[in-house]
Amino acid sequence: MRTPAWCRATAQEVGPACVEVIAALGERGVMSSLRQAQGILGLRDRHDPARLEAACRKALTAGDPSYRTIKGILTLGIEDDAQVRATGDAGAAAFLHGPEQLFGADPAAEHRQAADDTLSMRAVDAVLTMPSGDALPAMVTKAAR
Secondary structure (H helix, E strand, O other), X not given: OOOHHHHHHHHHHHOHHHHHHHHHHHHHOOHHHHHHHHHHHHHHHOOOHHHHHHHHHHHHHHOOOOHHHHHHHHHHOOOOOOOOOOOOOOOOOOOOOOHHHHHXXXXXXXXXXXXXXXXXXXXXXXXXXXXXXXXXXXXXXXXXX
16 A cells, blocks of 8 residues: 555655655645555655655755646656756846836826927917917917916
């Protein structure tokens, strides 16, 4: 019978990472953990114990020592792939306007400023195209206030 004691003893035949995975599953203390442990050790029949040990080590490194993870690692054949830690931005798109634009700027204020500039240009055009020159000083004094 494949009891928790059998699982621990069989895991020792595979290697230290497998022992650690079975111990982590045993800490949960539920029946599904025993079934996962039996399933993981059953993978020895289909895969070399050295590959199973490497897959257990990789699953522990990833922080997910479960049957599904270990089986997936073995199926994909990535148990020996070195885990590369991302450095930098990992290819993320750059924010090219700088941190003050990202956190400090008010986009609505920029929009309002652009709208004010457009209105100011229209007012200047309107004054310059007026038929009489008398309105020009009145408009300039109002704009200066």
